[in-house]
Amino acid sequence: MGEQTCPQCGADMPVDEGYPVWCAGCDFNVAPELFVYGLGGTARLRREVAGQHAVAVFEELAREGTRGRRARRTPAYVLSYALALLVHGLSFAVLGAGVWLLVGGGVLGTAAGIPLVALFLVLRPRFPRLRPAVARLDRQSAPRLFRLVDSVAREVGTRSVDAIVVDPSVNAAVTTYGLRQRVLHLGLGLWSVLSPQEKVALLGHELGHYAGGDTRHGSLVGGALRTLWLWERVLAPRGRWTGLLLGVPHRLAQSALTLLEKVTLRGFPRREYLADDLAAEVASTEAAVRLMETLFQVERIGDTLREQAAQGGDALWRRLAERVASVPPRERERLRRVSALEWHQQDATHPPTHLRAELLCRRGSSSPRVVLDRRTDRAIDRELLDQAAGLARALAREARKG
Template identity: 45%
Template sequence: MRAAGEQTVQPCPQCGVEIRADRRFTVWCAACDWNVDPQGADEEKGGLGRLRRRLAQRHGERLVTELSTGDERHWNGRTAAGMLAYAIALTVHAVTAALAGGGIWFLVGGWGGIGMVPGLLLLALAWTLRPRLNRLPGHARVLARDDAPELYALIDEVAALPGTRSVDIVVVDAQANASVTHLGLRRRMLTLGLPLWEVLTPQQRIALLGHELGHFTHGDTRHGMVVGTAYRSLTTWHYYLSPIQEPTLVEALVNLLYVVPRALIGGLVLLLDLLTSSSARRSEYLADAAAARAGSTEAAVGLMDRLHVTESVETTLYREANGRRMRGSGRTTSADAEGLWEALTRHMDSVPESEVERQRRAGARRGHSVDATHPPTHLRRRLLLDSPPLPASVKADAERARRIAAELSGPRAEVARELVRDGIDA
């Protein structure tokens, strides 16, 4: 083998074709896929996670075909499975309401006597099982409209494309991700992870906003108010019925009594997951279409490619942030964190196309997705490329991009200091 700079040249040990590669990344053969996925697929933790992966891969091809036909029946989320999921969720909430009603009955009927004990217990149980709406986390780094009018104006413009309402709050964090959620009954929140935002082009950022805001138009039943809160209630039930570890004789009998109700709760969680899985994946495909309409098909596909290499984003941040922390004098200052985002962007821009292609092929083999609830990324990318290419409805403007960058300068510095101060888990 001979090497020059960052490049290596060697014959493929499997097919003999000459391989030219960047030695910073995995050396592989594009002709025969030798060493395309040296690590192999990671085993999903938990039976439910493994089941979700299998479902995503099994039904992914079928769903892509359905969506490609343009048949409106496949784009409508009001399916029999979705209605059944709502019915189950309402039943779960009805049980919680019955517990509350029983608690009040015992409390009133046995006021001042022993009957108050079961009444208080039932009310306490119903309180912990109540439907809980999302709240703004206390540690959230909120970017208000007055602090970032240009960013909010861009979000408003993207939201107007599908005719949905814009967000009320933007939160900035240190995750290589982005998401939207509801706060309370009406408020909407967009969370932007700076490690992802920083490595995207301006047009890809518009595609990202289009994707996230698209979830409000094509909602995922699983994360809706009715079904989502029922999931939380069932999870609480499952926790209460968890077997006692290292039990005494009496506790062993209690564990035995818990077996049937625990299996019933677990079965309901699994059933809800099965009923809503197709809706969740369809929501992702439709959000991808919204990304293409907002930022262009090219930008949406580029966003997909960035999602394939988020592991490289995290690895680079780990190396850069922890390196700066080790070189620091103890208390993290702005100087210690300076240049973190620039170093991350330089690295991501230097990733060769061969490495991106390797990640695509490895991802297709593994059924790679952002998480177990998302459809495989290679299928999402294929659906975008097989659809008629769309131009950008919202175009990146250099001056607007500069103003948005200025609005994010404060949070950028704060998150960089946080990453350097606290370090990053490898």
Template identity: 40%
Template sequence: MTSTVDQRVQSCPDCGTEVRTQYGFVPWCADCDWNVDPGGAGEPAGRLETLRRGLARRHGERLYAEVSADAVLRPRRDLHGMLALALALAVHGVTAALIVGGLLLVVLGWGTALPLLGALCLVLAFALRPRFGRLPEHGPLLLRGDAPELFALIDEVAAAVGTTGVHTVAITDEVNASVSTYGIRQRRVLTVGLGLWEILTPQERIALLGHELGHYANGDARHGLVIGNALQSLGAWWYLLARTPNPTFAEAAVNAVCLLPRCAVLGLLMLLDQLTLRATQRGEYLADSWAARCGSTEAAVGLIDRLLTSDSAATTLLRESNALKAGRPGDGGGRDAWRGLWERLAAHMDSVPASEHERLLRRGARHGHGVDSTHPPTHLRRSRLLAAPPVPATVTADTARRTALDAELCAARDRVARRVVNGR
């Protein structure tokens, strides 16, 4: 319990209610929501992201009502998905046409200026080519031989979800986790950010694995090879056709020529977003269900509560990184200041009061789907888990397993901590 010495007391300027706030956190009024969002949500940078978030706002509440009414969530193959696939194939068809046309112009156009046009087509096709993904460049990479107990846990969670495990685990300092594929063979990689992993309980970590591996089971088309690369290609077209600000006369002419193609690309981007957004957000709700099934409903809700305060964790890591550069007084650790980083982070996150959690939930509810254009708002994800019948964990970690996991991650934890604090 927080003592009154650690609190500041003031009256709410709007309704006069006494407001007690722990030092280091935002003062706000639970009665009238005064100062619940002191900075404001702000508008996203760029017209494209603004339009995407507008789509999410229009469909968000309807999707929440839909998934709340379903007793059991399952992936859906619908007309929107088929249309998205067809549109993505058409986008890749343009890239293929550039390759074929460019080669024909280069081979058959000798003696004219056509090879130059062909070379331009080939350069564009190279910029628009499908990407097969890469392993994360920063952070330790673990294979099965490096962490057998961790991979055994991942395999157990994957079996509970109905999919297979991963080939590589990447360890970073992020307050996040994700799954993706890499290489032509589309091998699987799980990225675990220690900024999140280290502030979770053992069962919340299992819930996190269930959520991330659930994306493989769901068949997330938006990040798949065909549709994901089509979105990247359209994004590249949008960048190439971008309007030049404060143009000269020649640049103004180029802007005018590119206006219609730019509008067409924007329209295709919005259409592909529209066709895939609902499925992507539905996939997040489904992944939350997998998290609850693997780690328990309580652990899944706890995971979401931690995600709610992820900004605080990121700020703590940044403060630790800047402390050494600023010459933290009384540290005494010098270049060894990285030792105990994760313990300090966990202690700080445990000190976040319940009132701060409530403030963040209300802030999310106020801004709705403007907070994120691909994930449902955190407060809606949390509400759905709490509204569903609670489920027990199907995967657990006893003391022996937790000890083995800590031992396997020890070297990676130290390496990442050194990079956070010492910059290497």
């Protein structure tokens, strides 16, 4: 490693070959891409984040601490369930009216009842299903992975998952399917680059959403959102006469969907921060902070994954992990600073990543409640071997087509 002199403040700048040279004192060249392209939508994004109360919630939790705090049952939480019940109730009211007309309405009743029953069949409440084609794991095929997930679920105070779906994304998520079944979506693009305790932190965060009662992850509210999305599409006018007939119902569906989305998103900054706290509680604060540092690299990991996939071979995930592990500490710190400049978020439901990391750092050190040792970690990798190889081959085929 050599050194250069900062042209802006004169400080020494260590040089890591293959990475931007930047100054820790004055942030010279910390984000060369922003120097070329500008901050773009940063100002707009800051306003959107402020509107989601992410900054205000950060300041509150930074002041009062996160340890032991859990998500509150806010008016928005109660309203989301009330709206969901109203949506589902309206669907069944349409069915009830149609059946009533068919049974006792004579010829005219039959003529009016059949369209109502047909409308219910189209717009009925729908709950997600797991597609048969997905790479799905169960307790028989991945017992050690499920035992790990079960252990983390017990520590965060929630029920474990019923299925685990593996995909190539640089992400992880929890959702529901059917009426009460829970599923963990595990992206190998993220899982494969994490250390054992970072994997525990990831599971702690995701399962923390169940423990925190996130409404969008539940069957009732999640099903209502999917129903309203369907209503909005089906009722969209496609001509002058359908506009006269469907204009008002379509606008009502749009308004209801907008309202329910805003209500369910309202409490997300707090729930994400507190899910991070659960991750630190179960895996250690240090592991949760390192997980955040990895999330600063999500875009780069995605680019590296596509680059490595083009080379083919089942060793894709090992090569990806080695590339990410080789990133020097100074470059990781630069990416943290870039995240703060760009006001980076994983998506609209997440607070800015640098604020999440900052709140974890203020939490103080903690000991892990669940420890994933190297031997068990390798055994879990073997359980994922078939799915990992299949996904690597699929990515290689996509890369060749591209």
